[in-house]
Amino acid sequence: MPAENAAIANKTHPAAWTYDNIDSMRRELKRLGFSYDWDREIATCKPEYYKWEQWLFLKMYEKGMAYRKEALVNWCDSCQTVLANEQVEADLCWRCGEPVRQKKLWQWFFRITDFAEDLLVYCDKLAGWPEKVIAMQKNWIGKSLGTFIKFPIENMDEHIPVFTTRPDTVFGATFMCLAPEHPLVKKLSTGTSHEENIDNFIERISRQDRSSRALDNYEKEGVFTGAFCINPLSGKKMPVYTANFALMEYGTGAVMSVPAHDQRDFEFAKKYDLDIIVVVKPPDEDLDVSSMTEAFTGEGVMVNSGDFDGANSKKAIDDISSFIEEKDLGKRTVNFRLRDWGISRQRYWGAPIPMVHCNECGIVPVKENDLPVILPEDVDLLEGGKSPLSELDYYARVKCPKCGSPDARRETDTMDTFVESSWYFERYCSPDCSDRIFDKDAVDYWMPVDQYIGGVEHAILHLLYSRYYTRVLNALGLVQYREPFTRLLTQGMVCKETFTCPEHGFIFPEEVNDKGAQPVCEKCDNNIIVGRVEKMSKSKKNVIDPNTLLEIYGADTTRLFCLFAAPPERDLEWSEQGVEGGYRFLKRVWRISFITVDLIMDAVPFNGGVDEIEGEFLDLYRKTHYTIKKVTNDIQDRFHFNTAISAVMELVNRIYAIDNLSDKLKKNIINAGVMKFTLESAALMLSPIVPHFAEELWESLGHEESILLSPWPSYREEVLVQDDILLVVQVNGKLRSRFNISRNTGEAAIKETALSDERVQKFIGGKPVKKVIIVKNKLVNIVV
RNA sequence: GCCUGGGUGGCGGAAUAGGUAGACGCAAGGGACUUAAAAUCCCUCGGUCAUUAUGGCUGUGCGAGUUCAAUUCUCGCCCCAGGCACCA
Numbered sequence: 001m002p003a004e005n006a007a008i009a010n011k012t013h014p015a016a017w018t019y020d021n022i023d024s025m026r027r028e029l030k031r032l033g034f035s036y037d038w039d040r041e042i043a044t045c046k047p048e049y050y051k052w053e054q055w056l057f058l059k060m061y062e063k064g065m066a067y068r069k070e071a072l073v074n075w076c077d078s079c080q081t082v083l084a085n086e087q088v089e090a091d092l093c094w095r096c097g098e099p100v101r102q103k104k105l106w107q108w109f110f111r112i113t114d115f116a117e118d119l120l121v122y123c124d125k126l127a128g129w130p131e132k133v134i135a136m137q138k139n140w141i142g143k144s145l146g147t148f149i150k151f152p153i154e155n156m157d158e159h160i161p162v163f164t165t166r167p168d169t170v171f172g173a174t175f176m177c178l179a180p181e182h183p184l185v186k187k188l189s190t191g192t193s194h195e196e197n198i199d200n201f202i203e204r205i206s207r208q209d210r211s212s213r214a215l216d217n218y219e220k221e222g223v224f225t226g227a228f229c230i231n232p233l234s235g236k237k238m239p240v241y242t243a244n245f246a247l248m249e250y251g252t253g254a255v256m257s258v259p260a261h262d263q264r265d266f267e268f269a270k271k272y273d274l275d276i277i278v279v280v281k282p283p284d285e286d287l288d289v290s291s292m293t294e295a296f297t298g299e300g301v302m303v304n305s306g307d308f309d310g311a312n313s314k315k316a317i318d319d320i321s322s323f324i325e326e327k328d329l330g331k332r333t334v335n336f337r338l339r340d341w342g343i344s345r346q347r348y349w350g351a352p353i354p355m356v357h358c359n360e361c362g363i364v365p366v367k368e369n370d371l372p373v374i375l376p377e378d379v380d381l382l383e384g385g386k387s388p389l390s391e392l393d394y395y396a397r398v399k400c401p402k403c404g405s406p407d408a409r410r411e412t413d414t415m416d417t418f419v420e421s422s423w424y425f426e427r428y429c430s431p432d433c434s435d436r437i438f439d440k441d442a443v444d445y446w447m448p449v450d451q452y453i454g455g456v457e458h459a460i461l462h463l464l465y466s467r468y469y470t471r472v473l474n475a476l477g478l479v480q481y482r483e484p485f486t487r488l489l490t491q492g493m494v495c496k497e498t499f500t501c502p503e504h505g506f507i508f509p510e511e512v513n514d515k516g517a518q519p520v521c522e523k524c525d526n527n528i529i530v531g532r533v534e535k536m537s538k539s540k541k542n543v544i545d546p547n548t549l550l551e552i553y554g555a556d557t558t559r560l561f562c563l564f565a566a567p568p569e570r571d572l573e574w575s576e577q578g579v580e581g582g583y584r585f586l587k588r589v590w591r592i593s594f595i596t597v598d599l600i601m602d603a604v605p606f607n608g609g610v611d612e613i614e615g616e617f618l619d620l621y622r623k624t625h626y627t628i629k630k631v632t633n634d635i636q637d638r639f640h641f642n643t644a645i646s647a648v649m650e651l652v653n654r655i656y657a658i659d660n661l662s663d664k665l666k667k668n669i670i671n672a673g674v675m676k677f678t679l680e681s682a683a684l685m686l687s688p689i690v691p692h693f694a695e696e697l698w699e700s701l702g703h704e705e706s707i708l709l710s711p712w713p714s715y716r717e718e719v720l721v722q723d724d725i726l727l728v729v730q731v732n733g734k735l736r737s738r739f740n741i742s743r744n745t746g747e748a749a750i751k752e753t754a755l756s757d758e759r760v761q762k763f764i765g766g767k768p769v770k771k772v773i774i775v776k777n778k779l780v781n782i783v784v
Numbered sequence: 785g786c787c788u789g790g791g792u793g794g795c796g797g798a799a800u801a802g803g804u805a806g807a808c809g810c811a812a813g814g815g816a817c818u819u820a821a822a823a824u825c826c827c828u829c830g831g832u833c834a835u836u837a838u839g840g841c842u843g844u845g846c847g848a849g850u851u852c853a854a855u856u857c858u859c860g861c862c863c864c865a866g867g868c869a870c871c872a
Contacts, residue, residue, distance in 0.1 A: 130788095130789090131788065131789075132788055132789060132866075132867080133788095134788090135787060135788045135789090135867080135868095136787090136788080136866090136867055136868080138787085139786090139787065139788090139867070139868055139869095140867090140868080142868085142871070144871075144872090146872085162872080163871095163872065164872060165871090165872070166872080177872090220870075243870095244870085245870040245872090246870085246872080247870080247871070247872085249871095250871045250872075251871075251872060252872095254872090255871095255872045256872075257872085258872090262872070263785095263870095264870055264872080265872085335871085335872095337868095337871065456866080456867090459866095459867080460867090564796090564797095564808085564809070565796060565797080565809090566796065566797070567797090570797095571865095572796090573795090573796065575795085575796070575810070577809095577810055577811070578796070578809075578810060580810085581809055581810055582809085584809095585809085587823095587824090588824095591824085630800095633800080634800090637800090638800070640798095640800090642796095642797070642798085642808085642809095643797095643798065643799095643800095643807085643808080645808080645809090646797090646798075646807065646808035646809070647807090647808080648808095649807095649808055649809075650807075650808065653808090656825085726804090728803085728804050730803085730804085730852085730853075732852075732853090733803095733851095733852065733853045734853095735804055737838080738804075738838085759838075770852085771852060772852090773803090773852050773853080775803055775853095778803060778804090779803055779804070779853095781803080781852055781853060782852090783852045783853095
């Protein structure tokens with residue numbers, strides 16, 4: 001659907017649009033020097049891929065994991081299609097931002113709710129995932145423990161089932177609210193004097209769009225149906241209302257209203273003058289209904305609740321639930337917010353759903369041998385995104401796979417784009433496998449993904465769907481694991497300040513003339529307003545074209561800046577000057593190497609004992625080993641490339657700090673060896689970050705083989721061990737002095753040296769020393 | 785309202801296991817080189833009070849606490865970002 005919308009906007013065919021994009025993306029990624037294994041490249045819009053998606057759909061259909069039902073679904077008028085709940089953000093379409101309305105349609109669904117509990121339980125086992133994403137998923141699944149209770153309807157052999165998380169307040173339920181769409185609403189009001197009122201209300205509410213229904217200040221209103229139900233615990237007669245705040249899609253679509261203990265119910269009761277009964281009171285005070293201004297939702301002591309009076313309300317939840325179960329009035333249940341995944345899209349550009357509608361046989365799956373059902377590509381798109389498929393006779397008209405009737409029709413809805421992305425990583429393991437969905441051995445070898453990377457915007461879209469799909473594959477015996485991604489890193493977005501011109505609105509950075517004191521618009525010379533730093537977006541024009549950047553600085557500087565500016569999970573604030581700084585660093589490395597390369601060409605990278613080296617070069621040698629240790633750790637374990645880069649910067653600064661470097665290298669072959677070791681290590685450490693640069697540097701140092709074939713540098717712990725240690729002295733926790741001391745000096749000697757220090761003495765000022773804390777090889781704290 | 789993060793110089797950010805706060809870079813200021821400019825190299829750079837010193841005081845959103853020692857741990861509060869939200 002995203003590709004199709006873009007293709008329509010650009011007056012081209014989605015296929016052409018998609019393949020063009022893949023081509024330019026591949027080019028850009030290669031140009032930036034990404035080391036992807038291009039032999040495994042797949043395109044999910046090709047029949048070789050979606051054939052297996054359709055195959056999987058058939059398997060899911062067989063097992064009842066995929067089904068069709070008529071339901072109220074999210075419909076986007078602008079995109080002309082249904083959206084899954086996950087694809088509606090604040091009641092707007094995730095793709096085009098237009099409002100979404102509810103529409104009743106027959107649709108295909110995946111039974112993701114069957115795995116709700118499992119998806120939730122495993123959230124806590126995803127140790128390598130950011131907490132933020134876990135929290136969002138848990139929230140989305142929305143498990144709540146409660147009780148399901150039947151409220152008998154007066155003078156009728158029927159009851160209203162409700163779901164509540166607060167069974168302790170049942171005695172305080174004084175009225176009932178049904179969702180306007182609830183089937184009982186019509187049933188109770190039909191033929192009564194309330195019918196017209198109710199019908200008008202339902203009609204009015206259904207016309208209101210969801211976004212206004214979700215507003216904070218949206219007024220709670222309802223209409224009496226004329227019927228009463230009986231509170232099964234208190235025996236009280238409760239009027240049955242239909243109310244706009246009751247949601248058909250949550251729980252049972254009916255709310256047992258307890259105005260004393262639920263704010264929403266409280267407001268409703270006040271408005272319609274309904275009874276309020278307090279059944280839980282705070283431990284240290286009494287509640288008076290007439291003076292209450294809001295509901296009491298806290299924990300407390302039970303009152304007005306028959307045998308349960310005096311108990312703690314939290315305990316009463318359990319006791320009342322048990323009582324209800326014993327009397328067969330209801331039972332404990334678990335309710336989830338998560339609903340089944342609607343995957344039908346009334347759009348053209350997607351994998352066809354391999355199903356046939358036959359007048360005789362009903363819904364019939366396409367035979368496995370007849371897969372793939374190929375999406376015809378020689379079609380013209382219709383205005384406004386409406387799918388041409390249902391009007392393509394040669395596609396839509398089909399023989400029934402079961403009875404052979406020639407009048408059957410193909411399912412012309414296509415699958416949600418997120419179905420494609422829910423299993424591509426398995427396909428990567430054996431991209432050319434043609435007789436099966438994937439090669440089992442290859443999947444066993446590679447999967448699950450050790451480290452997955454993606455944006456947070458997929459926290460509950462792609463990442464939840466993929467976790468679900470993995471469970472489906474697992475249930476079908478196709479894979480042995482349940483979780484697709486062991487570790488997850490959600491990278492930040494690239495952000496930049498916006499520029500607004502009073503005349504031209506948002507303008508591109510290259511349209512800003514910043515030569516004067518005040519930046520002005522190139523086109524009209526008006527002063528420019530510099531807006532806040534926001535995610536780069538075409539609409540706000542705060543973008544940098546990567547190609548321009550590659551032209552000016554090349555791939556390495558671009559990579560270096562991106563990795564240096566912030567740790568990867570954080571948003572990156574784009575800075576032209578920062579890029580310039582990265583460029584400067586590379587030139588600095590190149591220059592020092594260029595100056596010294598002839599002097600060290602014949603030297604062997606030093607690898608001997610530290611006692612052979614002297615002075616600054618010993619220091620440099622140690623620093624190199626230390627840097628290797630830090631960089632290795634930063635890159636491998638922490639993914640903190642920014643600190644890895646800064647460590648190499650420090651190392652390079654250390655070289656620059658040596659006076660008369662050339663002379664010292666000329667005079668002493670050991671010094672030259674140290675220098676060579678340092679430069680080679682620097683090249684190797686920089687190679688993942690600036691691969692092209694590192695390769696050049698490597699060659700200039702006399703290597704004929706690619707740097708990629710050289711092993712990662714290793715450090716020796718014994719080189720790091722220094723005999724002379726800098727010891728910091730604190731008096732009462734404040735830094736007062738420091739001195740060098742031999743590594744293994746005994747505590748007594750350290751104490752003596754510290755106490756005899758002139759500056760330390762000054763701050764002790766003759767006061768008695770209470771305590772001396774010595775942290776080995778680090779500091780001394782003297783408490784006076 | 786609820787759930788997650790997060791508040792450190794002019795700015796991006798360091799401080800990995802409670803132990804020298806501000807690494808590294810950007811910007812700024814000063815100097816060297818140059819006829820000049822660019823490029824490059826060197827120095828300064830949290831605040832404040834001092835200018836004999838390896839200086840004093842203060843400082844990681846605010847307020848308390850634990851500790852010899854807190855950016856780091858605990859409690860309360862404020863602010864920012866993201867997510868969820870008539871969810872019964």
